[in-house]
Amino acid sequence: MFLKNYWYVGAYGHEVGRTLLARTIVSEKIVFYRTEDGTPVAMENRCCHRRAPLSRGQLVGDDVECGYHGLTFDPSGACVRVPGQKKIPERARVRTYPVVERWRFIWIWMGDPALADPSLIPDHLYRYNEDPDWTAVTGYLHLKAHYQLLVDNLMDLSHETYLHMKTIGTVHVAETPLTKVERDDDGVTVTRWMLDRPPPPIYDKSGGFSERGETVDRWQIIRFEPPSHCCLDVGVATAGSGAPEGDRSKGISMRSLNALTPETEGSTHYFWTFPRDYKLDDGDTSDLHAKGFHNTFMEDVVMLEAQQEIIELDRGTPTVDINADGSTIPVRRLIQSLLDAEGAAKDPSRAAAE
């Protein structure tokens, strides 16, 4: 079960071009491409004639020609040509999906097209990917696990201390209680402040803190918005310089923007970007980040895939919550209530009964 009436990240813009890209999203098979003027298109990857995958066909101008018997579909999904006959059968069409290109991504709407309002794209979360005051490194990972395991992972950074011990981990994260957890109409925000600590290596050199003999105040502010966006505002500032109160002038920060798009019930497309607001033009820092975060996230992939494997075999033995789940439980509840609401919307009798 997936939320449908939402914008999902379907691909990076640079992945989609004048060849046909097959990708499964929320268990639906899609083919992506661009028309000659560059407009992205997302189409059902299944010919309505004999169910051949359209991605094995070819582009003819702005249309997709099936590679099996040549039926041709325009960007609206209408069949515009059937070889050997003049009349096009009335029902000959394939589904297309609303798409919008924004913040380096191709966004795709998986639900009712009438509801696909581009203003619902979470610009406030992803605008850093193209903001001139920020520089972003980007990556993609394929995860053989349910996307909610990755949501849990990103909402509860206490795992950094253990899973990422060798990369970004510090003992402080797990030992520091959450500062606050807030749920509002649009999502959940989890905040953790670690005050007056030694600067973590990943920030220290760029920020010059140790060099100046300074400790830091460190923040992790994690925002979840449905269907599955986990966007982190993380950074450090000279201890006592007022960062908790809002003055970040003595600090540096990054965003870790994670768009988790379910592929199937057991796999996830993991699109991650890492914009930073310092050393904007420094290629070495970009390289370091690109490699470092990839390696760190691979540690998550390995653990989450092992966790998924155990969950699939599980016999219903109960699990135990800990304080750190103050950040994951509200998100699980929000997703469940939205799934219920979508189910109710589809089934008015059920909504009435409730």
Next chain:
Amino acid sequence: MFLKNYWYVGAYGHEVGRTLLARTIVSEKIVFYRTEDGTPVAMENRCCHRRAPLSRGQLVGDDVECGYHGLTFDPSGACVRVPGQKKIPERARVRTYPVVERWRFIWIWMGDPALADPSLIPDHLYRYNEDPDWTAVTGYLHLKAHYQLLVDNLMDLSHETYLHMKTIGTVHVAETPLTKVERDDDGVTVTRWMLDRPPPPIYDKSGGFSERGETVDRWQIIRFEPPSHCCLDVGVATAGSGAPEGDRSKGISMRSLNALTPETEGSTHYFWTFPRDYKLDDGDTSDLHAKGFHNTFMEDVVMLEAQQEIIELDRGTPTVDINADGSTIPVRRLIQSLLDAEGAAKDPSRAAAE
């Protein structure tokens, strides 16, 4: 569900010898071998004692000795030896299947042995494999798709224009309507004539048409007979020389004989031969055909396996028929009516009710 009371091609004759060949046919596990005098035998590949595969045993004269505990079965399937005891248990036997060797193939009857009449083997379709006036190249492919997808593929050659664009495709096939589709008591015949066209490359050099400045009349006459034989009579003759009326003296032709034997519900043994009536002793033409048709059929394999994958995930979205399906729908109907008839024959109460 498969048709059972039919002769299927189980193997090429050259595949079966004095070693044990394991093969699954219509979801039944079979072991093939030859007795010392060369007679082919097809036996259930499962010892009646502890279900070891007999193909892991060995031939002892004309008999198969199980490789686990040594029970031995003669070519009729009777157990003739149980190590360590004199009395053979009455029920100790394995099933054997009627087999006939003809037209390079070992034919196997998967249904009621009492009905296995060798005169039901479709000699008229396959005799070209051994006719001295013809030379045949042969091949085998394993397809991970239901055999009916391959039947559809061979009955509707309009796909040549798209799927085989780079090998044997020409735009003419898909654009030319079928000349006629005939169903009779024994099968379905689909005919397409393409008159006064440029000679396709595959025939041109051998027939010398372009050299003489000639165009050609081209035919594709496809015969389906159950359970799953698709035999094509294809060729070209000098345009206007009377081929449509039956005079092929100015032409050359090939047969494309396709015996599609279901392995399981999701896989197929594809035995194909290509007899031709010209350049009989020309090794280069044989090589060209063997490689060319293998490559062409591999394009089908790739597409059909992709189609199978989508069908297995399909949620019942309807499909749309086009004119070209005038050749596939009658065959699908014929197979279904024969499956119904076999079901009815097994269940007299049901037959009475209908």
Next chain:
Amino acid sequence: MFLKNYWYVGAYGHEVGRTLLARTIVSEKIVFYRTEDGTPVAMENRCCHRRAPLSRGQLVGDDVECGYHGLTFDPSGACVRVPGQKKIPERARVRTYPVVERWRFIWIWMGDPALADPSLIPDHLYRYNEDPDWTAVTGYLHLKAHYQLLVDNLMDLSHETYLHMKTIGTVHVAETPLTKVERDDDGVTVTRWMLDRPPPPIYDKSGGFSERGETVDRWQIIRFEPPSHCCLDVGVATAGSGAPEGDRSKGISMRSLNALTPETEGSTHYFWTFPRDYKLDDGDTSDLHAKGFHNTFMEDVVMLEAQQEIIELDRGTPTVDINADGSTIPVRRLIQSLLDAEGAAKDPSRAAAE
């Protein structure tokens, strides 16, 4: 369905140390390790928090720290640390299993811990692994088949003549009827004597029989005890020297001790040892045995995995028993009656009804 209230061999002692060893036993995921003083521990391989596999964590002293969020469990399974909080949730613990190290093995009790009496370990079967009058070679094989297929295999050595024709097979085994089959309260014993025969190669050189122009009396005494121990007492003595009556002074013998631990319904851990009472310090004989028995057992693995594959596809066609099954059927019946008894013990209402 597996017997639970029994000691199973979980691992060789040498496999378990100060790293975490993941192993599935009777479909339960276990992690093995040793505390600092060398005591073996077997723990559920699933963190009670978010079901991460504990085997991906690390040892901290005698405790296991989960590699995901750092929950830490002591050798009793109690959670002794939750990062970031002082209070340990009451239900935070993982299951541990009684273990005993004996006869080179780590024995694990998969049922009710209150019943885990170490005196139930079958010392009389396995003591040869460490008896100074014996020298043992050891091995492990992973089998993708149900353990009862391997029990059948070891109880009925008539298969040696066929399956092991090229290694240890001799025609005599299958041709010689069982001498006796005895069932008692604790198991089943199958005895086969082959009198006055040429010495089998495996014993001949060590025993010097042919050299002295002697034939031998050969015995195979196979003991089954639940849950799945098949222990063979095999050997030869100079023919007529009184071995059948109990005088083995003119003979040599081996034990083939086979602990078959179910991994899942379709796979088995196969721990085998081969103690002998001759040439105790001869490395060449040990090498010969280690390689020879491995190769022989690999022949079993291949056959049993093929048999398992057929059984999984089987449509209920009946099987036929032969005389040699006098050794396998009583064992199958014993296991079934013990499974029924364990089921009854769990379900008193059912026991009352019977």
